[in-house]
Amino acid sequence: MNVSYRHTQVGYLMIGVLLAGAACISAALVFGHGPHALVFAVGVLGLCLLLFPTLTAVVQGDTVRCFFGFGLIRRAIPVQDILSVSVVQNPWIYGFGLRSIPGGWLWNVSTGDAVELRLRSGKRFRIGSDDASVLREAIANASRTG
Secondary structure (H helix, E strand, O other), X not given: OOEEEEEEEEOHHHHHHHHHHXXXXXXXXXXXXXXXXXXXXXXXXXXXXXXXOEEEEEEEOOEEEEEEOOOOEEEEEEHHHEEEEEEEEOOHHHOOEEEEXXXXXXXXXXXXXXXXXXXXXXXXXXXXXXXXXXHHHHHHHHHHHO
C-alpha cells in the first residue's frame, strides 16, 4: 500500500524545556543542593526526551497512523471510523504531549494547530501538526476513496 501523506514535526520547544529541566536538576544534584531522589526526576525527563521528541502522522491506504519518537507510543485509526475531519486551534492551556481533553485525546509536540478527527465512537482525537491543512486534506481524500 502506498503512503499518501507522511510528515514529522519536531517539538523544539518541548525538547528545550525537557533539556533545561534535566540540566537544572542535574546541576542541583552536582552542587549538593537537592535530594538524591531528584535522580529519578532526571531519569523521567530523559525518558520523555527519548519517547516524545517528534510526532509523525501517516495516511496510508485506509488508515491514519501517528506515533511519537521512534514509535513505541502509536495509534492507528481506520478511516471508516472517522465521521469528520477538521483543522482546529488548540488552546495554549492544552500544552504538549499526550493529553486527555474534553471528549477525547490530543497528541502533539507543540502548541498550535491540530487535525481533529470525530470518531464513530463519539470520541475525538486530535493530532497536532505544523502541516494541519495538508494532513486534513490527505485524511479527507482517504475517507472518500476508502
